[in-house]
Amino acid sequence: MIAEDSVLLRIGVVKILEMAGFDVVAEAGDAAGLLAAVEEHRPALAVVDVRMPPGFTDEGIRAALQVRQRWPDTAVLMLSQYVEERYAAELLSAHTSGIGYLLKQRVADVEEFIEALRRVADGGTALDPQVVAQLLVRRGSDPLDRLTEREREVLASMAEGRSNAGIAAHLSLSESAVAKHINSILAKLDLPRAGGDHRRVLAVLRFLEGRGPDGSG
Template sequence: MRAVIAEDAVLLREGLARLLEEGGFDVVDCVSDGESLLRSVEKNQPDVCVVDIRMPPTFSDEGVRAALVIRKQWPDVSLLMLSQYVEERYAVDLLAGDSSGIGYLLKDRVADVSEFLEALRRVAAGGAALDPEVVTQLLVRSGRKDPLEPLSPREREVLGLMAEGRTNSLIAESLVVTEGAVEKHVTNIFLKLGLPPADQAHRRVLAVLRYLEHDHK
């Protein structure tokens, strides 16, 4: 898998490059800003980009804006976004369309090398990956009624894992239950939230986010 890294912090950028290469990725370019990222994607046609949400010159949303351009012009390029903090608006913006091949992780998650590489491979293969902390803040927003109130504790667990982009089999493995039991929980979740059930992990993530976006307008 060919990868491009967009990160302005030199040490983190170099560390990511080494981590990806050791994980079997071919790092074809490393850049430090959104404009350079767009030029690199056009030139190198990578399979996946690891992108910092905040980059020069304003350190606000350069990474997100570049990612949205990439999604439009090069839809086959997967994107794993990194952020220092949970920024709900950016997560919803990135997942507002087709969420296949998209990820949003906090930078602290990079410290867990195996977990980070697993998420990157999942995104590069067309799946989705959301940081558990991002999921938590999206699902339960300050001062708002909990949209998951109808769900049982086990259903909340399943939804959290589902929103991270895990398949039913991976959820079953994590919770030490049968895949059939997970399927029943998933069906109940969508029924209780008033959402149509879907099979693919990234469609389930998108459905949850659409529900939340509508619920809190």
């Protein structure tokens, strides 16, 4: 389902999704409509604008948090005109799968947008590179200081939802080099090396939150 107060943008997103084979079960123009529609239809994925009526501040993201709490099987992809650091960090700190945060300009790249939607619907993550970049530099003394420049690039690519092969292609590295960097990142963030995609997301979230291994700030 789509929750977006701009009628033109909402219509455009619906058309894009339908052309890509998605079944759009509902549309909403505000947070209340979003919650009602999710309760009724229980969609696999909700695409939600961060700022919605009546206040155009954080109504969309507050509703998205309620969706993930009340209906955890519904994945959420947030769309925002600008990088909203506080809102992005709040949403990401509460969930480790089936979540995305993209700038609206990404919708123009239809192939990339559809790929992100499918990844989030499948339980993965999709973070806009600009969101990742801004969150990565907003912290002072924290685990970031332990990482090399290359490890930061790998971690940013992980946050964008790229696989090892995708990171390798993006950064012009071998997959074995990417694996070594990821192991180093997990070790420096005091996370176990064992585990799969969930552990990767935890590494990204712990880094973005700037927390220690015990969860404290």
